[in-house]
Amino acid sequence: MYPSLLIPLVAVSASAAHGFYLSPFTFHLSPLTTLAAFDFSVFLRPSPESALNNLSYLLVGLGWSLLLALASWVVAFVVGSVVGVMRTLPGRILPFIGACYVELFRNVPLLVQLFIWFFVIPDMTPILGDWFKQQVPPIWQEFIAGTACLGLFTAARIAEQVRAGIGSLGPGQLGAGLALGLKGRQVYLLVLLPVAYRILIPTLTSEFLNLIKNTAVASTIGYVELAQRSASMAETTSRVYEAFAAGTLLYAVLNLLVMFFARALERFTALPGFLGGRK
Amino acid sequence: MVFDWSAIPGSLPILWQGMIVTLQITLVGVLVGLLLGTLLALFRLSPNRLLSWLSAAYVTVFRSIPLVMVLFWFHLVLVPLVVGLLFPGKRLELRFIAALTAFSLFEASYYAEIIRAGILSVTKGQFNAGLALGMNRREVMRLVVLPQALRRMVPLLLTQAIILFQDSTLVYVINLDDFFRKAYNIGNTVGTLNEMILFAGAVYLVICTLASGCVRQLHRKFTVLPVK
Numbered sequence A: 001m002y003p004s005l006l007i008p009l010v011a012v013s014a015s016a017a018h019g020f021y022l023s024p025f026t027f028h029l030s031p032l033t034t035l036a037a038f039d040f041s042v043f044l045r046p047s048p049e050s051a052l053n054n055l056s057y058l059l060v061g062l063g064w065s066l067l068l069a070l071a072s073w074v075v076a077f078v079v080g081s082v083v084g085v086m087r088t089l090p091g092r093i094l095p096f097i098g099a100c101y102v103e104l105f106r107n108v109p110l111l112v113q114l115f116i117w118f119f120v121i122p123d124m125t126p127i128l129g130d131w132f133k134q135q136v137p138p139i140w141q142e143f144i145a146g147t148a149c150l151g152l153f154t155a156a157r158i159a160e161q162v163r164a165g166i167g168s169l170g171p172g173q174l175g176a177g178l179a180l181g182l183k184g185r186q187v188y189l190l191v192l193l194p195v196a197y198r199i200l201i202p203t204l205t206s207e208f209l210n211l212i213k214n215t216a217v218a219s220t221i222g223y224v225e226l227a228q229r230s231a232s233m234a235e236t237t238s239r240v241y242e243a244f245a246a247g248t249l250l251y252a253v254l255n256l257l258v259m260f261f262a263r264a265l266e267r268f269t270a271l272p273g274f275l276g277g278r279k
Numbered sequence B: 001m002v003f004d005w006s007a008i009p010g011s012l013p014i015l016w017q018g019m020i021v022t023l024q025i026t027l028v029g030v031l032v033g034l035l036l037g038t039l040l041a042l043f044r045l046s047p048n049r050l051l052s053w054l055s056a057a058y059v060t061v062f063r064s065i066p067l068v069m070v071l072f073w074f075h076l077v078l079v080p081l082v083v084g085l086l087f088p089g090k091r092l093e094l095r096f097i098a099a100l101t102a103f104s105l106f107e108a109s110y111y112a113e114i115i116r117a118g119i120l121s122v123t124k125g126q127f128n129a130g131l132a133l134g135m136n137r138r139e140v141m142r143l144v145v146l147p148q149a150l151r152r153m154v155p156l157l158l159t160q161a162i163i164l165f166q167d168s169t170l171v172y173v174i175n176l177d178d179f180f181r182k183a184y185n186i187g188n189t190v191g192t193l194n195e196m197i198l199f200a201g202a203v204y205l206v207i208c209t210l211a212s213g214c215v216r217q218l219h220r221k222f223t224v225l226p227v228k
Helices: A009-019 A031-035 A040-044 A054-088 A093-106 A110-124 A124-136 A137-170 A171-178 A184-220 A226-237 A240-269 B007-045 B049-063 B067-086 B094-118 B124-132 B137-174 B180-188 B193-222
Strands: none
Touching: A031 B137, A040 A240, A054 A093, A054 A110, A054 A137, A054 A184, A054 A226, A054 A240, A093 A137, A093 B193, A110 A124, A110 A137, A110 A184, A110 B180, A110 B193, A124 A137, A124 B094, A124 B124, A137 A184, A137 B137, A184 A226, A184 A240, A184 B067, A184 B137, A226 A240, A226 B067, A240 B067, A240 B193, B007 B049, B007 B094, B007 B180, B049 B094, B067 B094, B067 B137, B094 B137, B124 B137, B137 B193, B180 B193
């Protein structure tokens, strides 16, 4: 079983180290027979949460994945825009801080960042950390740590896109804005960013797709998202093929849906005069 | 909170063993990924419809699935399936093989896209010039297009290698003892988990920052003027 890691770590140390592991031999794989007997009825049988059948169990997992992705996206979009803008500002200090942010979050593996948010930071923050560990329900602990981690990680990538997007506009737009009497902040909010976002929709879409895929990393801290639920369904039902096929299919469907909506959004907001813009 | 770093010096040899596993996964992933990725890119651009479609399907499938799921698939389903057919009745240790295969095949789909974009960035004139000189398609690819494309791709390929190095931490989900998993396990046993996580993070940060700095230098050196 996956350890949900809700219990203080010291207490479960021995089992936690090896708990997050499904052995391929627990399923007694006899490859051909298993493959031949693909059993769909398993989805209608009761799940580990016995109120649901296995299909709904996976779908709820998909919902948790999507919820985490959306919450992280909000964080990533806001922080990423701020950091990206910082890197385009005149002067030394703000661009430098922006560059450091991007380097820091890009050069530490996502899994390590997640563990820092989930294990280290609550221990390091005196009062808030204790409240977090004792009062917040486990699922929301995982959700909050996941959101902070994925949000700030993706923000570093969005910052680079935003910087490139603003850079691609050239100095003319900034100059024109200033000439109209707008203040620096207004030029960014009213002229540069709106145009940059519209140009960036395709790259931002692929960042969002990456973000959805990255939510699967949250399974390592016991967050009940789709990858984790596929694995735990595989374990409880011993139907590995079915569980992972369904989980994979759901990720693919979500991917397609997002791409479909992004295309529509792209068409709707396309800028005349740019490559791929409205004629 | 007070930090206790005392467990780190003594555990360096064990951590180094883990780092070797990490490096092996990265190296194999990069090499096999590059080889297979080049093939996939060439298939994708070949006039043969079937090859082109197969390559596109491969890339799309791998790119729409989270790496964690890919690792589960290879560890729990695909590798045991193949090994079960080849060596029936044996219980082999498959985690490492599963990780190597998963990363190689997964990275191939990412390399394929980089290489395809690199090839497409070489202008059509170059290709036609090669044909006009009497070379056949394969020769043009090998002698004219790929050398130019490679120069443009090198920084991106290396950046992808750094990403692979970081992503290899995800072998955590199949319980393979890479650098991070070793650090985590030691921290868990000794009771200084926070310190070990931070230490591992710092090691990755230093290595990846240095490596990406080198890639940036190389990028400056390798940039070719666009051939018109």
